[in-house]
Amino acid sequence: MPEILTDDELRKAADAEAAKNESEDKKSNNIRTVVVAEDESVNRMDLVAMLEDNGYQVVGQAANGQEAIELTREHHPDVVCMDVKMPVMDGITAAATICDENIAPVVMLTAFSQADLVKQATGAGAMAYVTKPYEESKLLPALEVAMGRFSEINDLLDSVERTENRLHDTEDQLKKAEEKLKKAEDTLEERKLVDRAKGLLMDKAGFSEQGAFRWIQKTSMDQRIPKKRLALAIISKYSDDKIDSDSED
Template identity: 40%
Template sequence: MKNSIVVVDDDPIIRMDLREMLEEEGYHIGGEAKNGQEAIELVAKLKPDLVIMDIKMPVMNGIKASHIIRKMQDTSVLLLTAYSQKELVQDARSAGVAAYLVKPVSEADLIPAVEIALSQKERMDALKHDLQQLKQSIEERKRIEKAKGIVMKAYALEEEEAYRKMRMASMAFRMPLSRLAACILQDGPGQLASMSLPDNG
């Protein structure tokens, strides 16, 4: 089963047509909504990969709903409209939508647009993951540096010797260096007291 999609349009016939086209391509339709407010509630509940949404709808239009959805989470939005006015295109872009299609929508137009929108989401997810890992790595480095300073002071060691002592302890206790550093920061360097450094020769 492919990615999860929510379809939003106040016309039930259009929703049915979109569902059929997407399901034929193997996509999973997580839910349907008939206005922007329902779309926001559904997205919050289902966390789909993509929302395909009409612009002109009662209660709340698609552009306003897109703004809210994009702030809530990293769900891609593909907007549909019967109008191709420049202002709408600009509004759609400022709402952070991935793609924009003018009705009536054919399968030949819909499926490539869906693929583009989903591939953009995958790239954004990958970038977010990389940034999170980088942030974690920086935090770990900071923790190790702080712990190393404590070990240097406690045992009157040079920086390189303190680091080697921590590495030895990391291997002896079978724990990552970052976790050992967290223990030193929390409980002090006492657990390293029994560990002697190897001879330099």
């Protein structure tokens, strides 16, 4: 019998769940978590040191965009610091993936001469950008802005989703109410027609009131004819006899 999940897949799933729980625990303790993506090791070490000195916990360090995506998916950090130009996958492409999946806000790290790339980065969904060299006075506010915007956007999305759900529920309730009303109207119309047909059977065929009703009921069941249709047939049959049908209404 083939394995549904291999031991390696189970371990990876367990590790991912543990990392997610660890990230949630850190968030509940107000510890800011961050993934740093910078291909130049010296710059990356300086950036990590600056973040840790300011109370951030670096949960992942990436040297390219693909690693940044994988670490972000694994750790669900509060924010991602992403260099624009990196090997394997550039920061803009990686930021677009992270933002599309709505995992974490991204702060792009760029040089002064990369104004065109800054525009591409914001188009990819980056919440803020910081120019090199890294300075606390620029980096830390950018991180706070990015996290704040990300939180506001997600709150708005949650609000929109709740509103859509309420509208959907209201539409369902309205539809059910309309169906009940239609059913009630059909039932009322059927009763009126059956009463009229019953009266005609009593007048023209000598049925008692109870006998006429039973005959309509039995005929409807035996011949599988809806009562409304049977009643209309009875009314149509006796309408040629010039009875005072208006008095039966």
